Amino acid sequence: MPQFSTSAIVCAIRHHGEHGTIVRLLTPDAGLVAGYVRGGRSxxxxxxxxxxxVVEADxxxxxxxxxxxxxxxxxxxxAPLLSEPLPAAAIEWACALTATTLPEEYPYPALHSALSxxxxAIEAAPAARGWAAALVQYERLLLTELGFGLDLSACAVAGRSNDLAFVSPNSGRAVSRxxxxxxxxxxxxxxxxLIEGGEAGWADxxxxxxxxxxxxxxxxxxxRRIDVLAARDRLIERLKRAIA
Structure with a gap:
């Protein structure tokens, strides 16, 4: 796309040269896009x-x-949330995951809406109980959008949809009790x-x-993308502290 304007969520930045920054944004219609911001370190x-x-980008x-x-x-x-360790870690992870896994300039409107x-939710309720379940749902949606969705519709063994309690780590299909x-x-x-939606307890x-x-x-x-998991590890460690 040689020229366009859009609203977008900032997902990742990387310093380039003495003054510039390469930025990756998630947009509603064009997916993940990258650009060079002159003076981005000012x-x-x-x-x-x-x-x-959230920015307006040209x-x-x-x-x-x-x-x-x-x-x-x-x-x-x-930015005010960055002073709160747990919300800051959640934002860091959600944005890093998005920037690392999505191909550029391929539309994912459902992911943009979900990440937003x-x-x-993190901003409205910094306590993790208010947003952690939504973050898990976002991870699941991202897997689905990239072709690695979990099949939670019916038991892989019996074919029934009731009393689903497990998932096969190999096939990604649900298994009943x-x-x-x-x-x-x-x-x-x-x-x-993950099946019924709604609120979730810490164990879930x-x-x-x-x-x-x-x-x-x-x-x-x-x-090379495995390095981004460090952000997830930081989030989970802070969640454990919140639960304790």
Whole structure:
């Protein structure tokens, strides 16, 4: 896209040269886009380029193969949340996961809406019980959008949709309590909120993070992208402290 303007969520930044910054944004219609912000390390622009912030961006490139030049204006800042360790870790992880796994310039409108909702939830209720379940749902949606969705519709053993309680770590298919007899230790617990929605207790949230984390590590965050898991580890450590 040689030239366009859009609202977007800042997902990742990387310093380039002495003064510039390469920025990755998640947009509603164009998916993940990258551009070079001249002066991105300046005192005026640096507070705008914070992961989780909403910006209005203008991108211009001479050719579609060239990294676009980008200018940004702040629409909504989530910088105040960076002083809170747990919300800050959640924002860091959600944005890093998005920037690391999505291909550029491929539309994912459902992911944009979901990430925006997760960030809004973190801002509205910094206590993790208010947003952790939504973050797990976002991880699951991202897996689905990238072709690695979990099949939680029916038991992989019996074919029934009732009393689903586990997920196969190999196939990603749900297993009922009856179908899992004798194999429980080899399966991943399936929290009910991933099927029914709604609120979740701490135990279910932890189970959900273990479940989605297994498939993120196996299917998406491999090779060089594995480094981004450090952000998830920081989040989980802070969640454990909140639970204790």
């Amino acid at each position: 005192s005026r622009v640096r507070p705008i380029l914070i992961p989780g912030n 991108l211009r490139a001479r050719t579609s193969a060239q990294l676009a030049g980008m200018t940004v204006e702040l629409v909504h800042s989530r 909702a997760v960030l809004d 009856a179908g899992a007899v004798g194999y429980e230790s080899r399966l991943l617990p399936l929290p009910h909120f 949230i932890v189970d959900g993070l273990v479940l989605t984390g297994h498939f993120l590590r196996r299917d998406l965050l491999t090779d």
